[in-house]
Amino acid sequence: MIINLKFDINILSKKILCQELNALGVTYMIHGFGEIEITGMPKALNMENIAEKLGVYGIEVISDQQMALVQRIKDAIAILINDENNYKKYNISTYLAETLDYSYDYLSTIFSETTYTSIGNFVILKKIDVAKSLIIENELTLTEIAFKLNYSSVAHLSTQFKKTTGLTPSTFQKIIRKRKERQVML
Amino acid sequence: MALHTLNIALADDDEDDRIVFKDAIDALKIKTKLSLFVNGKELMDYLTLPNIILPEIIFLDLNMPVKNGMQCLREIRENTHLNAISVAIYSTSSSEDDIEETFINGANIYINKPHKFSDLKAAIERVLQVNWQYQTSILNRDNFLLRI
Numbered sequence: 001m002i003i004n005l006k007f008d009i010n011i012l013s014k015k016i017l018c019q020e021l022n023a024l025g026v027t028y029m030i031h032g033f034g035e036i037e038i039t040g041m042p043k044a045l046n047m048e049n050i051a052e053k054l055g056v057y058g059i060e061v062i063s064d065q066q067m068a069l070v071q072r073i074k075d076a077i078a079i080l081i082n083d084e085n086n087y088k089k090y091n092i093s094t095y096l097a098e099t100l101d102y103s104y105d106y107l108s109t110i111f112s113e114t115t116y117t118s119i120g121n122f123v124i125l126k127k128i129d130v131a132k133s134l135i136i137e138n139e140l141t142l143t144e145i146a147f148k149l150n151y152s153s154v155a156h157l158s159t160q161f162k163k164t165t166g167l168t169p170s171t172f173q174k175i176i177r178k179r180k181e182r183q184v185m186l
Numbered sequence: 187m188a189l190h191t192l193n194i195a196l197a198d199d200d201e202d203d204r205i206v207f208k209d210a211i212d213a214l215k216i217k218t219k220l221s222l223f224v225n226g227k228e229l230m231d232y233l234t235l236p237n238i239i240l241p242e243i244i245f246l247d248l249n250m251p252v253k254n255g256m257q258c259l260r261e262i263r264e265n266t267h268l269n270a271i272s273v274a275i276y277s278t279s280s281s282e283d284d285i286e287e288t289f290i291n292g293a294n295i296y297i298n299k300p301h302k303f304s305d306l307k308a309a310i311e312r313v314l315q316v317n318w319q320y321q322t323s324i325l326n327r328d329n330f331l332l333r334i
Contacts, residue, residue, distance in 0.1 A: 009324055078324060088247075116314070117315050122189050125316070126323075127323065129329065132326065132329040133326060133329065165332055166296075166331075166333025166334055171286070174286075175290055175331065177288045
């Protein structure tokens with residue numbers, strides 16, 4: 001029997017973090033967007049122990065400040081895109097500047113220097129990634145997906161999809177469906 | 187941070203194509219280490235050696251003697267040790283059926299070999315940039331398909 005699952009990465013990460021940090025006896029505050037303030041930890045414990053425990057779950061403690069900021073930008077973008085109501089109110093640059101408390105110019109420079117791409121390109125990539133998941137789930141029409149992701153029209157979504165992946169939404173859907181039928185591992 | 191070096195592998199039986207590919211990669215700003223293989227068998231023998239640094243991405247020509255690109259793709263996807271590697275098919279074929287078939291068999295990227303050097307450079311750069319995002323961000327790798 002094959003069942004399909006959908007994950008909420010935010011809830012998942014938070015649960016794991018709390019569980020592990022509590023077990024270690026660490027006191028902390030979660031600031032969101034991948035930032036935690038450690039307010040106290042047992043004497044025998046150091047940062048390496050924490051990094052090691054979290055590493056098992058693929059959670060990495062980022063030591064480099066620039067990388068840490070880039071990760072927070074990415075997380076903030078992901079949260080905004082998945083939040084239909086807020087996404088329609090904010091534009092990305094104002095949202096990032098307000099949430100992360102840096103000027104957008106600064107954020108944009110750090111991002112481009114560190115990731116080979118721009119914030120704008122990343123937003124497109126992330127939106128299309130969400131669109132792909134929604135297309136595969138097959139519960140929403142393309143029109144509904146376009147509306148959810150704040151595209152002005154289906155045509156706009158389709159054009160950006162084609163430009164980003166080189167494929168039309170329907171070809172993409174066909175390929176993924178055939179992959180599942182043949183049970184190709186990825 | 188200093189971006190780490192990307193490890194890349196290319197299997198192509200045509201020597202000229204290998205040289206042009208290497209020139210194009212060397213001309214990019216992205217730091218890379220390229221390993222070249224003359225056919226699919228050589229590539230697969232290398233990938234299954236113990237203690238090697240696996241490439242982040244493999245470029246595969248489809249038509250090669252001894253072991254062709256499609257066979258390599260299937261072996262890579264069936265091998266749990268290798269199946270996290272991104273696979274880019276790099277071929278002269280622009281038949282829709284060929285393209286679809288490689289995607290269904292687990293390819294992430296399909297590049298029609300461009301004729302112009304500048305186009306090849308641009309194509310490789312785009313592939314590496316997008317692939318980098320898939321490695322470093324929460325994006326769904328199962329859905330990573332790109333046709334250039």
